[in-house]
Amino acid sequence: MxxxxxxxxxxxxxxFGAASAEAEAPYPSTYKPKLSQDVAIVGATIMPAEGDEIPNGTLIIRNGKIAKIGSRVRIPKGIKIIDAKGQWVTPGIxxxxxxxxxxxxxxxxxxxxxxxxxxxxxxxxxxxxxxxxxxxxxxxxxxxxxxxxxxxxxxxxxxxxxxxxxxxxxxxxxxxxxxxxxxxxxxxxxxxxxxxxxxxxxxxxxxxxxxxxxxxxxxxxxxxxxxxxxxxxxxxxxxxxxxxxxxxxxxxxxxxxxxxxxxxxxxxxxxxxxxxxxxxxxxxxxxxxxxxxxxxxxxxxxxxxxxxxxxxxxxxxxxxxxxxxxxxxxxxxxxxxxxxxxxxxxxxxxxxxxxxxxxxxxxxxxxxxxxxxxxxxxxxxxxxGSLLPGKNADVVIWSHDPFSIYAKANKVFIDGVLVVDRDAPHSTTSDFLTGQAISETSYD
CATH class of the missing domain: 3.20.20.140 (Metal-dependent hydrolases)
Known part of the structure; x- marks a missing residue:
């Protein structure tokens, strides 16, 4: 039967799920994005995951969100510009x-x-x-x-x-x-x-x-x-x-x-x-x-x-x-x-x-x-999951075509916060990685 x-x-x-108020959950999320800097990523090939690739595109991140994306985007005055010419941009994995x-x-x-x-x-x-x-x-x-x-x-x-x-x-x-x-x-x-x-x-x-x-x-x-x-x-x-x-x-x-x-x-x-x-x-x-x-x-x-x-x-x-x-x-x-x-x-x-x-x-x-x-x-x-205006700025800038074995994630943003930057001095975020910093830098 x-x-x-x-x-x-x-x-x-x-x-049982997201419909309940977060504050009522027995183990509530305390995640809050850190303060992020507004940036314009310019010159990259952008793969939004929803829509065609954008050669020589521009992506604007404001207040931790994707503000604008396209081939002809006006860059606000005073915003930090990241020159990504020859690189590729995708949503975060x-x-x-x-x-x-x-x-x-x-x-x-x-x-x-x-x-x-x-x-x-x-x-x-x-x-x-x-x-x-x-x-x-x-x-x-x-x-x-x-x-x-x-x-x-x-x-x-x-x-x-x-x-x-x-x-x-x-x-x-x-x-x-x-x-x-x-x-x-x-x-x-x-x-x-x-x-x-x-x-x-x-x-x-x-x-x-x-x-x-x-x-x-x-x-x-x-x-x-x-x-x-x-x-x-x-x-x-x-x-x-x-x-x-x-x-x-x-x-x-x-x-x-x-x-x-x-x-x-x-x-x-x-x-x-x-x-x-x-x-x-x-x-x-x-x-x-x-x-x-x-x-x-x-x-x-x-x-x-x-x-x-x-x-x-x-x-x-x-x-x-x-x-x-x-x-x-x-x-x-x-x-x-x-x-x-x-x-x-x-x-x-x-x-x-x-x-x-x-x-x-x-x-x-x-x-x-x-x-x-x-x-x-x-x-x-x-x-x-995709690079559309209004979504969280979970963004990756790749050194090469992301489908290449040579591609490295040069910069990674989560909610607009830069969490990986290969152009910055080597830093670690785990006690168990601290001792590996020097040797890894040698082979980077």
């Missing part, structure tokens, strides 16, 4: 799948805080409670042009816990990085990882056991919603997250590789009436593009990583292009502190593979894989 949450019940419940701060460096056991392996359903944990803001990986990602990150728990559990969206700014606290007015997501995982990381004798050891665990959790969540409506239930942290999935106020980030398992999880979402936001990794997404497009499910994948375990074996280097061609919201993710430093090159590899086929991917489409499309998935595209 299929059990689906009632729309009337969903509408009657309080908000958004990494839709990162574990920075939770699986942090130094890579010792006490710093691996991304998987709560005590049971298969740990929907009650929130990854922000594991994030170490001084992780040197954040600085490395900034130097690679990453301005926003979706931090996820690991994939050892069926329900790994809630995710958090961070502005990639130096901060002493995670609340100081937490992007205001954003909805929570949840990490779910199917396949080999929940099987291999079974923690207790009664944990699922098979794929059918995994599905049983998912179904039982959603049945419990529906019962919890019913009791909540009647006002006779004690707050349960685990079921609060499950309920948020059912009401649509917590988005689903699903770790899944095989096409048959992705199709099974789509059936699960139909059974219980929730929506899957994004399939992560999804190396066999090319096999079920119609199913994904029909349900409006995004795909976050790598351009060429495959074969490192059995469920990742049947991957193809044209996976991202295939999903893009089918109209699926396609993204390139890192899932790695190393790949997170060069997502521009990862997107370029996906675009290069498409050139071998009859339908190439445009530069704008490839740029969207790491900017606007993640912003849409995270429901922050009204604020970031």
């Amino acid at each position: 299929q059990i689906k949450p009632l729309l009337a019940l969903m509408a009657s419940l309080f908000s 958004i990494d839709i799948h990162s574990h920075l701060g939770a699986f942090s460096s130094p890579g010792m056991p006490s710093m691996r805080n991304g998987n709560e392996k005590t049971e298969k359903n740990t929907a009650e944990v929130w990854v922000e409670h594991s994030v170490w803001p001084q992780d040197p990986g954040f600085q490395r990602a900034r130097e690679g042009g990453v301005t926003t990150l979706n931090i996820l728990p690991g994939s050892a559990n069926l329900f790994g816990g809630r995710s958090v969206i961070l502005k990639n700014v130096p901060s002493a606290t995670v609340q100081g990085m937490k992007m205001p007015d954003t909805a929570y997501g949840v990490k779910m995982a199917c396949g080999e990882n929940p099987i291999n990381y079974a923690a207790k004798d009664k944990d699922p050891f098979t794929r059918m056991g995994n599905m049983k665990g998912f179904r039982n959790a959603f049945i419990d969540g529906q019962n919890y919603l019913e009791k909540k409506r009647n006002g006779d239930v004690k707050t349960d942290l685990e079921l609060e997250t499950i309920a948020g999935i059912l009401t649509g106020e917590i988005s689903v980030h699903l770790h899944c590789y095989r096409a048959d398992e992705m199709a099974m999880m789509i059936d699960l979402s139909h059974e219980f009436g929730f929506k899957i936001g994004t399939m992560h990794h999804a190396t066999q997404a090319y096999k079920i593009t119609e199913l994904l497009a029909k349900d409006g499910i995004g795909v976050a994948t790598w351009p060429d990583r495959w074969g490192f375990k059995m469920e990742a074996y049947d991957g193809v280097p044209m996976n991202a292009a295939a999903t893009e061609w089918a109209g699926v919201l396609t993204m390139i993710h890192s899932d790695s502190s190393v790949l997170g430093q060069r997502l521009n090159v990862e997107a370029a590899k996906g675009m290069a593979q498409a050139k071998r086929a009859t339908t190439p991917i445009t530069r704008e489409q490839a740029l969207r894989w790491i900017t606007l499309n993640p912003a849409k998935t995270l429901k922050i595209d009204d604020r970031t």
Whole structure:
């Protein structure tokens, strides 16, 4: 028997996500942009991610926002001018799948805080409670042009816990990085990882056991919603997250590789009436593009990583292009502190593979894989992800074409604040990078 949450019940419940006032959230964001200097970036090739490239363009940043962009823009008097002739400008990169701060460096056991392996359903944990803001990986990602990150728990559990969206700014606290007015997501995982990381004798050891665990959790969540409506239930942290999935106020980030398992999880979402936001990794997404497009499910994948375990074996280097061609919201993710430093090159590899086929991917489409499309998935595209007037000034100035392996992020702005400047004396923002400054300067 299929059990689906009632729309009337969903509408009657309080908000789990961004609709709640930030001040009422139990762990509110304290992020406030620092005072920024108004600047005009001139002479660069501008790639706005929404619209055509602008050769010899000008971009004006005022009060931390993008004020004007175009080929014939009047520059206000007294504003600082950055001569970017021969360089390229893009929106800041958004990494839709990162574990920075939770699986942090130094890579010792006490710093691996991304998987709560005590049971298969740990929907009650929130990854922000594991994030170490001084992780040197954040600085490395900034130097690679990453301005926003979706931090996820690991994939050892069926329900790994809630995710958090961070502005990639130096901060002493995670609340100081937490992007205001954003909805929570949840990490779910199917396949080999929940099987291999079974923690207790009664944990699922098979794929059918995994599905049983998912179904039982959603049945419990529906019962919890019913009791909540009647006002006779004690707050349960685990079921609060499950309920948020059912009401649509917590988005689903699903770790899944095989096409048959992705199709099974789509059936699960139909059974219980929730929506899957994004399939992560999804190396066999090319096999079920119609199913994904029909349900409006995004795909976050790598351009060429495959074969490192059995469920990742049947991957193809044209996976991202295939999903893009089918109209699926396609993204390139890192899932790695190393790949997170060069997502521009990862997107370029996906675009290069498409050139071998009859339908190439445009530069704008490839740029969207790491900017606007993640912003849409995270429901922050009204604020970031492209270079449109009124949006936050999350901007990167590249030394070369950003799809070149030689490209470096010369300057990175977050909300108009300059957080990376390769033209300035070398500086670090993490205690664990201080000792590396001299040696890195020698090889820059």
